[in-house]
Amino acid sequence: VESRITSELIECINFSAIKHKDQRRKDPEETPYINHPIGVAFILTNEAKITDLNVIKAAVLHDTVEDTETTLDEIEQIFGQRVRDIVNEVTDDKYLPKEERKQLQIIHAPGCSREAKLVKLADKLYNLRDLERSTPMGWSDLRVQEYFEWSKKVVEGLRGTNSALEAELDKLFAKRLNVN
Numbered sequence: 001v002e003s004r005i006t007s008e009l010i011e012c013i014n015f016s017a018i019k020h021k022d023q024r025r026k027d028p029e030e031t032p033y034i035n036h037p038i039g040v041a042f043i044l045t046n047e048a049k050i051t052d053l054n055v056i057k058a059a060v061l062h063d064t065v066e067d068t069e070t071t072l073d074e075i076e077q078i079f080g081q082r083v084r085d086i087v088n089e090v091t092d093d094k095y096l097p098k099e100e101r102k103q104l105q106i107i108h109a110p111g112c113s114r115e116a117k118l119v120k121l122a123d124k125l126y127n128l129r130d131l132e133r134s135t136p137m138g139w140s141d142l143r144v145q146e147y148f149e150w151s152k153k154v155v156e157g158l159r160g161t162n163s164a165l166e167a168e169l170d171k172l173f174a175k176r177l178n179v180n
């Protein structure tokens with residue numbers, strides 16, 4: 001059993017690393033993009049204590065469909081329908097204008113499955129910590145602030161899912177938005 005889990009997880013990380021190979025994060029150091037999905041998965045195992053392999057795989061794959069040429073069918077073929085469904089739930093429709101996409105994240109959050117909510121909480125936590133660590137090139141303080149405000153609205157719709165992640169997010173919101 002352990003060797004199956006290990007090899008499936010490594011296959012998943014390898015798949016995501018290949019898909020994201022030419023991408024970089026927005027921080028000034030231009031960190032390799034793959035650090036993000038791996039970090040989101042690690043938040044789920046290490047801080048949220050999640051052991052559901054489908055959730056961990058979905059975290060590793062969560063930005064492949066939104067940000068690369070990867071299709072949901074491809075994900076289903078290799079990783080199964082459950083992983084496909086979670087990735088689908090956390091993928092924005094890239095054909096919609098950005099402001100509409102951001103608004104839809106707020107509206108759709110409460111109706112997501114528990115598994116998708118976990119991935120979304122860990123994703124927001126990772127991105128907010130990244131913004132605390134360093135400001136992306138070309139971002140004003142106002143833009144960072146607005147990102148925190150928007151994230152808080154999404155997180156409101158994800159609550160009651162994992163207390164460890166929600167507590168960490170609340171610490172960041174309290175510090176930045178000076179509420180709670």
Ligand code: NDP
Pocket residue numbers: 025026027036063098123127128130131136140142143144146147150
């Ligand atoms: P973007 O969507 O352009 O960028 C944030 C996204 O980039 C994250 O959700 C994350 O997504 C990814 N990302 C990559 N690298 C980093 C990093 N180092 N740190 C954090 N995230 C990273 O930002 P928004 O459009 O959301 O801009 C924030 C706010 O600013 C908006 O609410 C909007 O109102 C405002 N805005 C202001 C502009 C301005 O010029 N003043 C222009 C546009 C928006 P992933 O998890 O998918 O990698």
Ligand code: ZN
Pocket residue numbers: 036062063123
């Ligand atoms: Zn992400």
